[in-house]
Amino acid sequence: MPRFTVLCLLLTMLAACSTLERRAPPSASWAEHAAAVAAVDEWTARGKMALRSTAAQESASIQWQQRGTRAHVRLSGPMGVGATEIFSDGTELDIRQGSERRILDISSPRAIMLNTGWDLPLAALPYWIRGLPEPDTDIQRRSIEPDTGLLRTLRQRDWEIRYLTYDRFDTLMLPTRLTVENGDTRATLLIRHWDSGAD
Numbered sequence: 020m021p022r023f024t025v026l027c028l029l030l031t032m033l034a035a036c037s038t039l040e041r042r043a044p045p046s047a048s049w050a051e052h053a054a055a056v057a058a059v060d061e062w063t064a065r066g067k068m069a070l071r072s073t074a075a076q077e078s079a080s081i082q083w084q085q086r087g088t089r090a091h092v093r094l095s096g097p098m099g100v101g102a103t104e105i106f107s108d109g110t111e112l113d114i115r116q117g118s119e120r121r122i123l124d125i126s127s128p129r130a131i132m133l134n135t136g137w138d139l140p141l142a143a144l145p146y147w148i149r150g151l152p153e154p155d156t157d158i159q160r161r162s163i164e165p166d167t168g169l170l171r172t173l174r175q176r177d178w179e180i181r182y183l184t185y186d187r188f189d190t191l192m193l194p195t196r197l198t199v200e201n202g203d204t205r206a207t208l209l210i211r212h213w214d215s216g217a218d
């Protein structure tokens with residue numbers, strides 16, 4: 020099974036928090052934007068994701084459907100080769116690839132790391148992918164574009180997130196290209212389309 024199945028932890032893996040660096044409050048435009056994006060708890064994102072570390076490099080097309088705390092992620096290579104489907108209810112992972120199916124308890128981050136080989140802060144990804152900090156987690160650093168009120172850089176959990184491009188989908192400005200990096204591990208997401216509501 021590809022190591023890309025690490026994405027199945029996208030809502031559940033927790034990592035140690037880092038020291039909070041105090042900053043001035045963000046602008047009102049940022050607060051309004053963040054509240055509007057956070058209010059949408061059902062969404063679908065389609066695009067590509069690439070993961071790189073010293074141990075491996077992988078890439079796949081991604082369709083990520085979120086409905087509250089439930090997630091359905093479909094990963095596939097060119098022409099649908101090697102499709103993997105991942106279902107999460109926040110406590111278990113149901114991973115399906117061809118005729119193979121595994122159900123994993125996601126309460127142990129170390130066990131997941133050993134099974135997947137990837138060390139990504141996946142609990143944070145549903146927020147970071149939308150251009151939001153992870154709630155209830157210290158913000159070590161962030162920068163907000165003053166003219167637009169959009170997040171440009173963010174540091175949480177010792178990870179650096181850079182938002183390279185945004186586009187408007189319905190009434191919201193959402194990221195279309197971002198990177199998530201810590202040491203030798205780097206994830207790049209290219210989102211071609213956002214939908215409000217899960218298909």
